[in-house]
Amino acid sequence: MLAALVVYYTLPVLASRRRRDIPGPFLATFTNFWLFYQCRRKKRSLAVELAHKKYGKFVRIQPNHISIAAVDAIQAIYGHGNGFLKSDYYDAFAGPKHRSIFNTRDRDEHSRKRRAVSHIFSAKSVGQFEQYICNNIRIFVGKWNGLCDRQQTEVEATYAQIDALPWFSYLSFDIIGDLAFGAPFGMLSSEDDLADACKTVDAAPTCVAAIEVLNRQGEVSATLGCYPQLKPFSKYFPDTFFQYGVEAIDNMAGIAIERVKRRLNPDVLTKNTRVDMLAKLMESRDEHGDKLSRDELITESLTFLVAGSNTTAVTLCSVLYFVVSTPGVLERLQGAIDEAVSPGADIPSFDMVKHVSYLQWVIWETFRVHSAFSLGLPRQIPKGNAPVDICEQTFYPGDVLSVPTYTLHHSTDIWGPDAEAFIPERWDPTTRLTTHQKDAFMPFGVGPRACIGRNLAEMELKCIVAAVFRNFEFKLEQDIRMDYREGFIRKPSSLKWVEASWDKHGSAYQKL
Numbered sequence: 292m293l294a295a296l297v298v299y300y301t302l303p304v305l306a307s308r309r310r311r312d313i314p315g316p317f318l319a320t321f322t323n324f325w326l327f328y329q330c331r332r333k334k335r336s337l338a339v340e341l342a343h344k345k346y347g348k349f350v351r352i353q354p355n356h357i358s359i360a361a362v363d364a365i366q367a368i369y370g371h372g373n374g375f376l377k378s379d380y381y382d383a384f385a386g387p388k389h390r391s392i393f394n395t396r397d398r399d400e401h402s403r404k405r406r407a408v409s410h411i412f413s414a415k416s417v418g419q420f421e422q423y424i425c426n427n428i429r430i431f432v433g434k435w436n437g438l439c440d441r442q443q444t445e446v447e448a449t450y451a452q453i454d455a456l457p458w459f460s461y462l463s464f465d466i467i468g469d470l471a472f473g474a475p476f477g478m479l480s481s482e483d484d485l486a487d488a489c490k491t492v493d494a495a496p497t498c499v500a501a502i503e504v505l506n507r508q509g510e511v512s513a514t515l516g517c518y519p520q521l522k523p524f525s526k527y528f529p530d531t532f533f534q535y536g537v538e539a540i541d542n543m544a545g546i547a548i549e550r551v552k553r554r555l556n557p558d559v560l561t562k563n564t565r566v567d568m569l570a571k572l573m574e575s576r577d578e579h580g581d582k583l584s585r586d587e588l589i590t591e592s593l594t595f596l597v598a599g600s601n602t603t604a605v606t607l608c609s610v611l612y613f614v615v616s617t618p619g620v621l622e623r624l625q626g627a628i629d630e631a632v633s634p635g636a637d638i639p640s641f642d643m644v645k646h647v648s649y650l651q652w653v654i655w656e657t658f659r660v661h662s663a664f665s666l667g668l669p670r671q672i673p674k675g676n677a678p679v680d681i682c683e684q685t686f687y688p689g690d691v692l693s694v695p696t697y698t699l700h701h702s703t704d705i706w707g708p709d710a711e712a713f714i715p716e717r718w719d720p721t722t723r724l725t726t727h728q729k730d731a732f733m734p735f736g737v738g739p740r741a742c743i744g745r746n747l748a749e750m751e752l753k754c755i756v757a758a759v760f761r762n763f764e765f766k767l768e769q770d771i772r773m774d775y776r777e778g779f780i781r782k783p784s785s786l787k788w789v790e791a792s793w794d795k796h797g798s799a800y801q802k803l
């Protein structure tokens with residue numbers, strides 16, 4: 292046993308002997324435990340950022356993993372044609388039966404999957420989704436109007452206090468449920484974080500708190516990614532973070548099992564007239580020209596659910612926080628939206644808002660400062676590849692490399708001395724924006740493994756942000772700083788204190 296442990300811990304060190312000249316936190320030079328610990332603290336990207344400040348451009352964050360804080364490294368590591376693969380970090384995200392488009396590490400399998408689902412995210416297909424997105428936004432705005440009405444009547448407040456994060460999560464879940472499975476989860480209407488889940492296809496459904504489950508599964512998978520071999524044993528760790536996390540992974544899969552089961556019910560199938568993601572997945576063929584099995588449908592639709600819900604919700608929450616807390620931004624954004632949106636259109640269409648520059652800058656600046664994906668996404672140089680030179684350092688097959696997104700998005704060398712500040716105007720191409728900054732900006736990743744849902748996410752964000760600021764006035768009661776915690780994505784802990792009033796355009800709004 293002892294010998295096995297010694298081999299387990301020293302192998303990565305021996306494998307990385309050529310890279311020992313690269314500095315890093317002492318623990319990280321011979322064990323994965325340093326990174327594991329930072330993930331468990333939910334502070335990975337901040338810890339890596341501090342390490343770069345201390346050690347410079349190259350930092351060893353695991354024995355075989357080098358973080359490179361340099362714009363020049365982005366294309367070299369993530370770009371098309373270099374052959375780098377996702378590292379074993381992604382094994383912690385994989386289910387027992389099938390790999391999904393997101394967690395497969397095999398290049399050919401990934402290309403096949405990407406080809407099979409790319410039509411779901413084409414401009415035409417995303418255009419078909421808009422009506423369902425707008426229906427859910429209408430319910431959301433109606434609910435916030437109701438909250439404003441209630442609090443204005445009951446406590447005679449001018450503004451209603453709103454806990455914004457759960458509301459944005461209900462909205463994002465309902466939208467992705469609607470787009471992926473042909474019906475929303477109903478979180479907005481029930482005003483609750485509840486979804487049905489089945490342990491197996493034949494099991495009866497039980498209710499789970501979907502948003503909580505998603506958060507826990509992201510955090511535990513992001514942590515176990517540092518020791519993917521330990522995943523099967525993690526439920527025995529003496530830490531409830533792992534026990535609840537492993538349960539959450541099963542429950543998350545259970546939500547997809549239940550939704551696919553419901554959607555494939557012959558009664559629903561024959562009456563269905565909707566073109567949802569699942570219907571499109573059912574048209575896809577594998578490498579042998581066969582349709583995807585039920586298990587594969589569950590795996591891929593679960594990926595859409597996970598990838599397309601929290602990412603949008605946390606970004607919306609950050610947009611609201613930054614816009615309301617930065618002097619002058621709320622007024623300028625509302626002015627730009629009002630100018631573009633037709634009178635009486637309380638739920639703006641994408642056509643009305645897609646070219647509003649200030650709205651675009653606000654969203655980009657939120658992506659930069661908040662960085663939903665803050666961690667350096669790890670890529671491995673495949674065995675059999677030739678050594679590669681990046682930023683005048685040579686790296687070898689087996690080495691894992693990443694570019695820390697948070698560090699680049701906050702670098703004063705790239706963005707100037709005001710890098711920490713929220714300044715939408717920095718995206719004005721006629722004044723400040725430089726090519727170097729554009730190259731350093733990677734909210735959706737880069738290269739063959741970049742986000743396939745980008746068009747959908749951008750449409751969703753523009754329509755929701757425009758509707759929110761068109762319909763409500765906001766203020767923050769106190770001078771507050773938003774706290775974040777990091778799983779696979781970086782999330783606000785809450786935004787409880789935002790206050791909304793519907794008197795801006797309330798009279799024009801048809802209450803539900």
Ligand code: HEM
Pocket residue numbers: 392393394405594595596598599600602603606663664668734735736739740741742743744745747748
């Ligand atoms: C604000 C919203 C979003 C952001 C910031 C975002 C960002 C990203 C990033 C950085 C990646 C690369 C992850 C990695 O390399 O490990 C990714 C992958 C992916 N995203 Fe998104 N995403 C968003 C919304 C969505 C939506 C709405 C969907 C669709 C349902 C989606 C589906 C996917 C999929 C399927 C992948 C894996 C792609 C592949 O490996 O080929 N994402 N996303």
